Amino acid sequence: MNGVYIEITDVCNLHCSFCPSGKRDKASCNTPSRTAPTIGTTPAVCASRTFMPTELFERCITEAATVADQVYFHVLGEPTLHPGFGRFLKKLEQVSAAQSDGKSLQLNLTTNGTTIDRCGKAILASPAVRQVNFSTHAYAELPFDEAAENLQNVLDFCRMAAAIRPDLYINLRLWNVGDESSNAWNNYMLEQVNIAFGRINASGENSVANQNHVVGENRVPITLEHFCSRHKSFLVEGRIYIHQDSRFEWPDGSASSATSTNAPTLKSLGSTRPTYPKGTCRALDTHCAILHDGRVVACCLDHSGQITLGHIQENSLAEILSSPMATEIREGFANHELRHPFCQSCSFCKRFK
Ligand code: SF4
Ligand code: SF4
Numbered sequence: 001m002n003g004v005y006i007e008i009t010d011v012c013n014l015h016c017s018f019c020p021s022g023k024r025d026k027a028s029c030n031t032p033s034r035t036a037p038t039i040g041t042t043p044a045v046c047a048s049r050t051f052m053p054t055e056l057f058e059r060c061i062t063e064a065a066t067v068a069d070q071v072y073f074h075v076l077g078e079p080t081l082h083p084g085f086g087r088f089l090k091k092l093e094q095v096s097a098a099q100s101d102g103k104s105l106q107l108n109l110t111t112n113g114t115t116i117d118r119c120g121k122a123i124l125a126s127p128a129v130r131q132v133n134f135s136t137h138a139y140a141e142l143p144f145d146e147a148a149e150n151l152q153n154v155l156d157f158c159r160m161a162a163a164i165r166p167d168l169y170i171n172l173r174l175w176n177v178g179d180e181s182s183n184a185w186n187n188y189m190l191e192q193v194n195i196a197f198g199r200i201n202a203s204g205e206n207s208v209a210n211q212n213h214v215v216g217e218n219r220v221p222i223t224l225e226h227f228c229s230r231h232k233s234f235l236v237e238g239r240i241y242i243h244q245d246s247r248f249e250w251p252d253g254s255a256s257s258a259t260s261t262n263a264p265t266l267k268s269l270g271s272t273r274p275t276y277p278k279g280t281c282r283a284l285d286t287h288c289a290i291l292h293d294g295r296v297v298a299c300c301l302d303h304s305g306q307i308t309l310g311h312i313q314e315n316s317l318a319e320i321l322s323s324p325m326a327t328e329i330r331e332g333f334a335n336h337e338l339r340h341p342f343c344q345s346c347s348f349c350k351r352f353k
Contacts, residue, residue, distance in 0.1 A: 003108065004064035004317070005289035005300040007075035009051045009082045014112055016138050020250050020303055021076045051082050052292045056313065058091060060290050063317040065095050065105045068287075070130065072108050075289050076303045080115040089126045096128045106130035112138050113154040120157045124165050131169035132161075137176040137247075140185035151189060155196040162238050170240045177227070177246040186224055190242070194221045197237050251301055251346035276337040281349040284330045288321060296320045298329060298340075306342040 012021045052060070064071050071092070073079035082088065089107070096105040109123065110133040116123075123129050134154050139147035154172070161168050172193065176182040194200040199221045206221060222234050227244040234242045283299035290296050290312050291305055298307040307329070310320035320326065332339035343349060 001068045001288065001321075002286045003070040003072060004060075004068045005072040005075050005287060006057070006060045006064065007052070007077060007290065007292045007303075008057060008073045008079050008085070008088060010075070010077040010292050010303070011049050011051065011081050012076065012078040012112070013081060013114055014078070014138050014142070016141055018247055018249075019076070020252075050292045051084075054084055054087070056294055057084070057088055060294075060312055061088075061091055061095050061105070063312055064290075065099060067317050067321065068105075069103060070106050070108055072110060072300070074110050075291060075297075075300050077292070078112050078114070079109065080111050080119045085119060086122050089122060089128065093126060093128045104128075108133065110135065112150075113157075114150050116157045117153045120153075120160065124157075124161060124168070129168065131171070132157075133171045133173055133243075135175070136172050136189060137174050137182065139189070140176060140179075140182040147185065148188075148192075151192055155192060158236075158240050159196065162240060166238050168239060171233075171243045172236075172241070174242065174244045175247055177244055179247060183224070190222050190224065193236060193242065197240075248301075248348045250303070251306075251342060251348065276332065276339050277344050278336050279338040279343065279349050280333045280336050281338075281343065281346075283333070284321065284326055285333070288317075290317075298326070301346065301348055302342065307340055 010021065012019075015021070061071065073082075073085075073088070079085060092105060092107055099105060105128065107126075107129045108131040109129055113134040113136065116134075123132060136151065136154065139150055142150070158170055158172075161170060172189075174182075174186055174189070176186070191200070195202055199219060200206055222236065222242060224244075226234055232244050234244075236242060281299070287300065288296060288298060288309075289300045289302065291303070294312045295305045295308045296310050296312055296317065297305055298309060309323055309326050312320070329340050329343070332343075338344045338346075338349070
């Protein structure tokens, strides 16, 4: 397995229209079920806003190291808002340093960048941070002054990283392809990136130093036209990239609730074999996730625990990932079958044909 998503908090300081983070109803919070889950049952949903306790985080990070070499600190939420974020980086470094056989455990941090002026130095100082992804598409919905200030702080971080952490991968994400209302922001952002990295001057003209360069030589101004479905990533400088992609829709489980009473259970697979919608996914092969309350779920889109496989405080991650339910879902993906009702409501998996 490549990575484990650990949702250290589901709190966020932004309210993107496309994200379930701003849509949860606190009143609907139930205590998470700890009974053994089966396919076709809908687990209780906890909608509270929570920071993961330190002890639970330590359990998660230690368990993650047994099955993967990379972690993420989000499912929903903005990880740098966690009051223990700095301590969690230190714990990650300790766990990574304790790995044997030359292995390590590294963090791919995804952040909205709104706190990067405060936590940037700690991130750059941590050798366990391998990559930082900035969700700069989130700024398209902010008042312009606020968005521009956030972007400036992110670009300051990028320049600092290029100077003192050239090994760090940075992705400036624009995951809003197809949303025309974001084009004005995207154009502004690319212009600022071009200025920050000397591709154009402040007047918007090609820098003198770049005038002899042509497209493909990596120093021309980056524009929206450079991106397409087969060319989603553009190198800015060193290991700093702009990454453009379409907006994905979070599965809402509507198919799950619609079909849950007729959904196949583990027991029903014995004699008459049900048929399933076609589809596959890399979840449980390349990654899994642990929610802020310790529930282990199949993927980083399952923010409400619709595919709860177990609880990290009760079983090891390896045990949970080899449970009958996880095994069945994984076998389904291998056979191009979406066996879990929640997966049947997921459009993200249509990317994997
Ligand atoms: S910044 Fe990220 S977690 Fe926060 S609301 Fe936007 S998409 Fe959701
Ligand atoms: S199909 Fe969708 S909901 Fe199911 S595991 Fe994959 S990403 Fe998650």
